[in-house]
Amino acid sequence: MKLAQYANEHGDPAGRPYFSINGRSAISGQQWAKLRATLTCDVGITNVWREPQVGGSERIQGTRNGMKYKFSSLHGSQKPLKLIDLTIRASTDKGDVVWEPFGGLCPGAVVSYHLGRVYRAAEIIPEFYAAAVERLAKS
Ligand SMILES: C[S@@+](CC[C@H](N)C(=O)[O-])C[C@H]1O[C@@H](n2cnc3c(N)ncnc32)[C@H](O)[C@@H]1O
Known part of the structure; x- marks a missing residue:
């Protein structure tokens, strides 16, 4: 949010708004948080996921x-x-x-x-x- 704020205060006015979703206003902290990808894994889950072929x-x-x-x-x-x-x-x-x-x-x-x-x-x-x-x- 600090970066967005800085860019919108000091960046070339012709390019404003910077960090915007709708092109009219800068993104809010809430909108930014909503865009972040979720990644939550239980303890013990590594980045290699294996499962046997479907059967039964x-x-x-x-x-x-x-x-x-x-x-x-x-x-x-x-x-x-x-x-x-x-x-x-x-x-x-x-x-x-x-x-x-x-x-x-x-x-x-x-x-x-x-x-x-x-x-x-x-x-x-x-x-x-x-x-x-x-x-x-x-x-
Ligand atoms: C790898 S399989 C998906 C298997 C699925 N994950 C499952 O567990 O049953 C890919 C599927 O995409 C379908 N498919 C291929 N081209 C498609 C298209 N243009 N639009 C919709 N489905 C398509 C195929 O018929 C196939 O069933």
């Missing part, structure tokens, strides 16, 4: 392209809920928006629901989207 009842099965054959693994890259839980807890607060642009089976939807986050996703394959909706309904 978490592994979603299903069919694709109207085939009768049921795949034992509907999505080839289903991520473990535990890993997504850690990611969302570490990087967001309650009420924040979680955006999962390549949703797949949308693990972020399940975790966000349980953690009180607002969730948005995109998934282009109808069968994955349908499975994600069903999974969320059951969670």
